[in-house]
Amino acid sequence: MEFDQKKIRNFCIVAHIDHGKSTLADRIIEKTGLLTSREMQAQVLDNMELERERGITIKAQTVRIVYHAKDGEEYIFNLIDTPGHVDFNYEVSRALAACDGAILVVDAAQGIEAQTLANVYLALDHDLDVFPVINKIDLPSAEPQRVKDEIEDVIGLEAQDAPLISAKNGIGIEEVLEAIVEKIPAPNGDPEAPLKALIFDSLYDSYKGVIVFCRIRDGRIKKGTRVRMMATNATAEVVEVGYFGAGQFIPCEELSAGMVGYFTASIKNVRDTMVGDTVTDDARPCAEPLPGYKKVNSMVYCGMYPADGAKYPDLRDALEKLQLNDASLNYEPETSIALGFGFRCGFLGLLHLEIIQERLEREYNLDLVTTAPGVIYKVHKTNGDVIELTNPSNLPDPSEIDYMEEPIVSAEIMVTTEFIGPIMELCQERRGVYNGMEYMEETRALLRYDLPLNEIIYDFFDALKSRSRGYASFDYELKGYERSELVKLDILINREEVDALSFIVHKDSAYERGRKMCEKLKDEIPRHLFEIPIQAAVGGKVIARETVKAMRKDVLAKCYGGDITRKKKLLEKQKEGKKRMRQIGNVEIPQAAFMSVLKLDDKK
Amino acid sequence: MELYVHIPFCVRKCKYCDFLSMPSDEATRMAYAKALEREITIRSKAFSDVTVETVYFGGGTPTVLPAELLCKLFNAIKTSFRVKEGAEITVEANPKTIDAAGLKKLYAGGFNRLSLGLQSVHDKELKLLGRIHTYEDFLDCFRAARAAGFENINVDLISSLPGQKKEAYEESLKTLISLRPTHISSYSLIIEEGTPFYEMYHDHPEKLPDEEAELAMYHMTRDVLSQNGYKRYEISNYCLPGYESRHNTGYWRRVPYLGLGLGASSFTDGKRHKNDTDITNYIKGMNEGDGEDVFFKEYEELSLKDAMAEYLFLGLRMTTGVSVAEFCRQFGKELAVVYKTEIEKLTCEGLIILDNAADRLYLTDLGLDLANYVFSEFL
Numbered sequence: 001m002e003f004d005q006k007k008i009r010n011f012c013i014v015a016h017i018d019h020g021k022s023t024l025a026d027r028i029i030e031k032t033g034l035l036t037s038r039e040m041q042a043q044v045l046d047n048m049e050l051e052r053e054r055g056i057t058i059k060a061q062t063v064r065i066v067y068h069a070k071d072g073e074e075y076i077f078n079l080i081d082t083p084g085h086v087d088f089n090y091e092v093s094r095a096l097a098a099c100d101g102a103i104l105v106v107d108a109a110q111g112i113e114a115q116t117l118a119n120v121y122l123a124l125d126h127d128l129d130v131f132p133v134i135n136k137i138d139l140p141s142a143e144p145q146r147v148k149d150e151i152e153d154v155i156g157l158e159a160q161d162a163p164l165i166s167a168k169n170g171i172g173i174e175e176v177l178e179a180i181v182e183k184i185p186a187p188n189g190d191p192e193a194p195l196k197a198l199i200f201d202s203l204y205d206s207y208k209g210v211i212v213f214c215r216i217r218d219g220r221i222k223k224g225t226r227v228r229m230m231a232t233n234a235t236a237e238v239v240e241v242g243y244f245g246a247g248q249f250i251p252c253e254e255l256s257a258g259m260v261g262y263f264t265a266s267i268k269n270v271r272d273t274m275v276g277d278t279v280t281d282d283a284r285p286c287a288e289p290l291p292g293y294k295k296v297n298s299m300v301y302c303g304m305y306p307a308d309g310a311k312y313p314d315l316r317d318a319l320e321k322l323q324l325n326d327a328s329l330n331y332e333p334e335t336s337i338a339l340g341f342g343f344r345c346g347f348l349g350l351l352h353l354e355i356i357q358e359r360l361e362r363e364y365n366l367d368l369v370t371t372a373p374g375v376i377y378k379v380h381k382t383n384g385d386v387i388e389l390t391n392p393s394n395l396p397d398p399s400e401i402d403y404m405e406e407p408i409v410s411a412e413i414m415v416t417t418e419f420i421g422p423i424m425e426l427c428q429e430r431r432g433v434y435n436g437m438e439y440m441e442e443t444r445a446l447l448r449y450d451l452p453l454n455e456i457i458y459d460f461f462d463a464l465k466s467r468s469r470g471y472a473s474f475d476y477e478l479k480g481y482e483r484s485e486l487v488k489l490d491i492l493i494n495r496e497e498v499d500a501l502s503f504i505v506h507k508d509s510a511y512e513r514g515r516k517m518c519e520k521l522k523d524e525i526p527r528h529l530f531e532i533p534i535q536a537a538v539g540g541k542v543i544a545r546e547t548v549k550a551m552r553k554d555v556l557a558k559c560y561g562g563d564i565t566r567k568k569k570l571l572e573k574q575k576e577g578k579k580r581m582r583q584i585g586n587v588e589i590p591q592a593a594f595m596s597v598l599k600l601d602d603k604k
Numbered sequence: 605m606e607l608y609v610h611i612p613f614c615v616r617k618c619k620y621c622d623f624l625s626m627p628s629d630e631a632t633r634m635a636y637a638k639a640l641e642r643e644i645t646i647r648s649k650a651f652s653d654v655t656v657e658t659v660y661f662g663g664g665t666p667t668v669l670p671a672e673l674l675c676k677l678f679n680a681i682k683t684s685f686r687v688k689e690g691a692e693i694t695v696e697a698n699p700k701t702i703d704a705a706g707l708k709k710l711y712a713g714g715f716n717r718l719s720l721g722l723q724s725v726h727d728k729e730l731k732l733l734g735r736i737h738t739y740e741d742f743l744d745c746f747r748a749a750r751a752a753g754f755e756n757i758n759v760d761l762i763s764s765l766p767g768q769k770k771e772a773y774e775e776s777l778k779t780l781i782s783l784r785p786t787h788i789s790s791y792s793l794i795i796e797e798g799t800p801f802y803e804m805y806h807d808h809p810e811k812l813p814d815e816e817a818e819l820a821m822y823h824m825t826r827d828v829l830s831q832n833g834y835k836r837y838e839i840s841n842y843c844l845p846g847y848e849s850r851h852n853t854g855y856w857r858r859v860p861y862l863g864l865g866l867g868a869s870s871f872t873d874g875k876r877h878k879n880d881t882d883i884t885n886y887i888k889g890m891n892e893g894d895g896e897d898v899f900f901k902e903y904e905e906l907s908l909k910d911a912m913a914e915y916l917f918l919g920l921r922m923t924t925g926v927s928v929a930e931f932c933r934q935f936g937k938e939l940a941v942v943y944k945t946e947i948e949k950l951t952c953e954g955l956i957i958l959d960n961a962a963d964r965l966y967l968t969d970l971g972l973d974l975a976n977y978v979f980s981e982f983l
Contacts, residue, residue, distance in 0.1 A: 553819045554976040562869040565876050574980040
């Protein structure tokens with residue numbers, strides 16, 4: 001079926017987290033009549049359990065809907081959902097590249113936030129036509145006029161006739177639908193040109209193989225087309241093409257220029273269908289791929305170990321399965337003296353790490369021990385070699401190191417003026433380099449800092465929130481590598497080095513970090529029959545120490561009458577605690593101790 | 605076999621106590637006694653040819669029931685079970701709940717061992733614990749018990765009370781010793797969940813003696829009592845020569861016992877089980893049926909592994925420890941083989957001694973300080 005391109009609208013919704021993007025998407029789907037209210041789950045697009053719990057979109061979801069406009073015509077809307085976190089910036093950019101326009105949702109009470117800006121600029125970079133929508137106008141604290149002015153002043157978008165809506169209460173949705181028809185341009189590809197389609201997402205299905213989500217720029221694709229992925233050079237024969245119903249795949253004859261849909265081709269590995277790659281017809285290829293493709297690299301690494309060593313094969317299988325769907329997850333086997341066999345895993349960011357960790361634990365029932373996340377350091381050796389270091393244990397001997405470099409990000413922090421002081425202080429503590437400040441309006445400012453990535457992957461976001469009472473928002477992108485005075489901090493428990501607790505830190509922060517680690521470990525390690533020193537050391541020199549006192553008395557004096565079962569339960573609990581420990585030398589260390597050092601609280 | 609009879613009533617619940625006990629009215633007490641009598645009749649049928657070596661009335665506070673009624677219950681036991689001549693018949697009592705006349709009746713009724721809850725000789729501490737008696741009340745009761753004929757009397761103490769100094773506990777201990785009871789049990793206070801003390805102290809450990817002070821009192825109990833002729837025969841139990849509690853020793857030696865009454869635990873045919881803990885259910889179940897709704901509410905069949913572990917974590921509570929040969933006889937396995945790793949580790953840590961020549965495995969002094977640590981190794 002050939003559908004008039006003029007009647008297609010490909011768009012997405014961009015917003016700061018919690019400004020109501022997913023709710024608006026739900027209302028649009030509801031109002032277009034494909035779904036009844038009863039069929040709607042709370043939020044149709046966020047279909048992963050985890051996403052719903054965290055209220056963020058991780059994997060982009062896309063839906064095709066039909067709208068009967070006031071002009072009497074029938075329009076096809078392809079609503080492409082975008083992930084809502086800085087860790088997934090590249091995915092966002094590819095999803096945007098699949099669109100022709102975007103709806104900017106701004107909270108009527110909160111106004112523009114750091115992510116609003118980041119996302120809107122990203123959309124404008126992709127030449128999308130953006131129109132604003134003011135959401136949550138039903139809130140008592142809503143100030144639509146102020147927010148409209150702010151959008152015009154800060155972003156420079158015409159906002160005076162922006163629809164005033166409440167996605168939650170279904171107010172103003174019709175107006176949004178009409179605006180989509182009017183303000184978002186129709187696609188204009190050439191259906192007769194060679195196939196040129198953008199991959200913006202993919203999904204692994206155990207029956208169909210990889211389901212590739214794509215936007216057709218030119219040409220057409222149908223069953224039997226032999227396609228080539230231009231960056232990976234993988235080829236495959238198309239088995240099925242179709243479009244996205246709400247929560248289901250609906251096969252169709254062909255997809256042609258301007259359309260958004262999917263194809264399957266018995267592809268076994270998502271790595272063959274990288275997001276951002278261009279799909280073309282192997283028999284009649286297009287001259288050049290679409291711009292913007294890049295290989296996504298992991299930014300954050302950590303060790304993941306099964307709590308029960310016997311579960312190592314299960315962890316391997318689980319990672320393998322997750323990777324089928326997540327080309328940005330990397331892992332390779334590694335061994336730790338303390339934790340046994342496990343994997344060094346690479347992630348886009350800390351959120352990505354946490355999501356994978358939670359999925360492994362929830363969906364695959366694995367009990368994990370995770371080591372402190374780190375970034376990739378470049379170690380320049382005296383012999384001229386450069387090592388990309390992802391595991392602190394592999395740091396060469398200091399005598400072989402010429403110098404080291406660490407990744408630096410450019411960060412933008414939006415904050416109300418009263419908290420500028422504390423936030424600047426935080427950035428200073430984290431070795432930030434001040435790059436300037438802009439006032440968005442009288443009460444709000446945008447701070448620009450260069451920050452070392454390893455200073456923000458732990459708890460920067462938490463610290464930011466607590467020091468601004470939740471008012472600061474934050475966005476960053478990788479800037480590059482810079483030379484830095486870095487040292488490896490080792491932790492010794494009962495005089496034995498515990499490899500899984502080592503990490504790389506700036507030399508000026510080493511003492512503070514070491515002290516906090518020791519304090520935390522002291523609380524986590526149970527008392528033994530002997531005293532246990534916990535030491536932090538840099539290059540063999542101890543810089544901090546705590547002691548776990550010896551256990552002196554452990555007696556269940558009481559008889560509990562003849563209730564032996566109760567007594568046994570108490571002893572079993574004690575025994576159970578021991579089982580979940582790792583033996584380092586003659587010290588039993590609970591799994592939790594390895595995790596506790598991930599969150600070394602800052603001043604609250 | 606041993607018999608335990610539970611009387612789940614108290615005048616008022618002490619603030620640290622998490623045993624199954626409650627205040628009661630006259631009608632409930634009578635109905636309970638009647639149900640208990642019925643349980644005695646029903647349960648005895650399965651044990652008609654078994655000799656009962658000890659009987660223990662515990663609680664709660666058994667003496668919340670009139671002495672006549674306790675005697676009547678014991679009579680019912682004697683009628684239904686084969687109670688051995690010279691058996692140890694113990695009754696627990698709270699000093700405030702029984703007078704000289706009552707004590708005489710109990711002694712005349714066949715009870716030959718009395719267990720009195722004193723806990724402290726300081727009235728301030730007694731008040732803090734929520735006890736209903738003073739030290740003076742205890743003294744009156746103790747003397748009356750002696751006068752009534754009770755020679756074998758146990759007295760309970762508790763150490764490590766909130767705010768307690770070592771000296772205060774020492775005074776309790778020495779004052780009690782001067783009365784020369786045949787048996788003394790002294791426990792370190794445990795803050796149990798669900799008690800008022802839990803609410804008061806669980807989040808405020810600083811209000812309790814610290815570990816060093818607790819350990820000092822624990823050691824003082826051992827030292828002062830042994831200097832005064834009391835032999836420590838179990839972690840918390842001391843006696844003059846020959847006055848070990850035969851009943852409690854049975855628990856630690858895994859002698860079978862039948863628990864009668866509300867929530868009472870039993871160990872018969874190698875299985876551990878328990879009666880219903882809801883008093884309404886108990887009374888109704890005993891009155892209207894044959895106990896099928898009351899018995900075996902918790903039921904645990906012990907595996908060989910469970911039984912072997914029990915043999916150790918119960919037997920090692922006694923200072924003489926366990927017999928290696930007896931282990932082999934009961935389970936058909938060598939103790940030193942089954943627990944090779946554990947025995948090596950614990951010996952190395954100085955917590956146990958395996959003396960093959962004497963046929964004993966027992967805790968060292970250090971092991972007695974860290975008994976739970978040792979026991980959990982054997983699970």
